[in-house]
Amino acid sequence: MDLSRRYNVSKDFHNVDIYTLGDDLNQTLEREYNLEDPDIPAARIQDVEVVETTYNGEPTAAVDVVFENPSPRAYGGYVYAHTLQTISARDVALVPVNENTTVSRIHLREGPDEVVEGELRMTTARLDEDKGLRDQVWFRGTADGETEWQREPYEPVGYRNSEDPYRYDTDEGFLESRGLSPKHAAAGAALGIGFLVFLFRGRSKW
Known part of the structure; x- marks a missing residue:
């Protein structure tokens, strides 16, 4: 049985438990994955689109983030949006085990007719930590037009209520x-x- 695809690639130590009618076996393996390698099966941002929606009955802009996870393991995390008018809005970033893709929608402070520009950060750890499974992209677009985006190296940033909150500028x-x-x-x-x-x-x- 090949267990390598089932390891949690965001961790360095992996526990394997084998239960039998006789003695049980527990083995701890140490293996560090290069999460920047696109061949590593893990959850990543696959597409980004600025859309128009409503929030509390008012029209507003939002960003739909498509996540892809080719692995048989689900990774729970959050995706954060920082734009010119939005500071650290977030949504759940989780692809269920029985699905390959899922969409998270983040409501923004921009209006539906405005150009939206900013960054998206997906992480299974803290937003201000450079560890865990993580991904980051820059994006810009309008609800009635095209959305361009590209992947960037992950940069930890401060939370909205922290001493040094990050603001996209x-x-x-x-x-x-x-x-x-x-x-x-x-x-x-x-x-x-x-x-x-x-x-x-x-x-x-x-």
């Missing part, structure tokens, strides 16, 4: 302040350089 640099995603950084830099060259040539004519 795009004002840290030239590209970030214009809402460009990391994959558009090179294109944005090239555009900025081209704009400066255009200004220089324009001024040189005078």
